[in-house]
Amino acid sequence: MTTLSVNLNKVCLVRNSRGGGVPDLVAAARLAIAAGCGGLTLHPRADARHATLDDVRALAAMEEVASGRIELNVEGDLRPEVIAVVRETRATQYTVVPVTPGEITSTRGWDRRDDGAALRRAIDSLAGGSRISLFVDVEGEGIDLAAELGAAAVELHTFDYAAAYPTPRRDEVLARFERAAQRARARGLRVHAGHDLDLENLALLVERLRPDEVSIGHAIVSQALLTGLPSVVARYAAIAAASS
Secondary structure, eight states: OOEEEEEOHHHHHHHHHHOTTOSOHHHHHHHHHHTTOSEEEEOOOTTOSSOOHHHHHHHHTSHHHHTTSSEEEEEEOSOHHHHHHHHHHTOSEEEEOOOOTTOSSOOOOOOTTSOHHHHHHHHHHTTTSSEEEEEEOSSSSHHHHHHHHTOSEEEEEOHHHHHHTTSTTHHHHHHHHHHHHHHHHHTTOEEEEESSOOTTTHHHHHHHHOOSEEEEOHHHHHHHHHHHHHHHHHHHHHHHHHTO
C-alpha cells in the first residue's frame, strides 16, 4: 500500500504572511491525519518563507508522530541546521533535495554536481535513526548515486509526468518512470514520488509504479481552499446577516 505524506508547507506560508499562529500547523496536521494520511512532510528552506525548524519540532512533538504511528518526513538540503533538527527530532525520514539559488520550488534531482561527500557524512551521522531518501530525476545517475551513497530510498521527481499527463506523451513519459522505479528496486531502494501530483494524475501513477510513498502538498492545500471556502463564507455571511 502506498503511504500518503501530506506536505504542510503552504499552511505555514499562509501563517507567515500575516504573523502569529493562524492557521495552526498542528491543527492542520491533525485534520490530515484524521482524513487518512500516513505521513507529514515539511521542507524548511533557508529563507524560512514557509516551514521553519521550529515547525519540524512542533510536528515531532505530536503524540501521533512521537509514537511512530505517523511518519515525519523532513525535506531539505544539507545545511547543518537541518541535519541537526532531523537528528534532534528523530524524524522518520530525511529527504535530501538539491537547491538551485532563486528557485520557487524544487527544479531538479540530485546528480554528480552535488556534494556526495557531504551526503555520505549526513547518512553516516543519521545511521540507525532517520531513513534517508534522495530526490532524483528519472533520467541520469541519481538512482545509482543514491544506492552507492547508502540512501534507503529515492523520491522520483514527478514534474515531467505531471506536465505530460494531459498530453499524448503521457504513456511514453510514464514508461520512463516505471523503468526508473524498477531500477531503484533492483538496487534495493524504496520508491517514493512527488512534485505536482494531484487528483487528476495520481491514480495512474500509483497503479503503474506502486510507490511506497507519495508526498503531496501544493495541490492538497489548493484544493482544500476551494472546496472549503463555500461553507466557511456561508458561516460568516450568516453572522453578518443576523445583525440586520
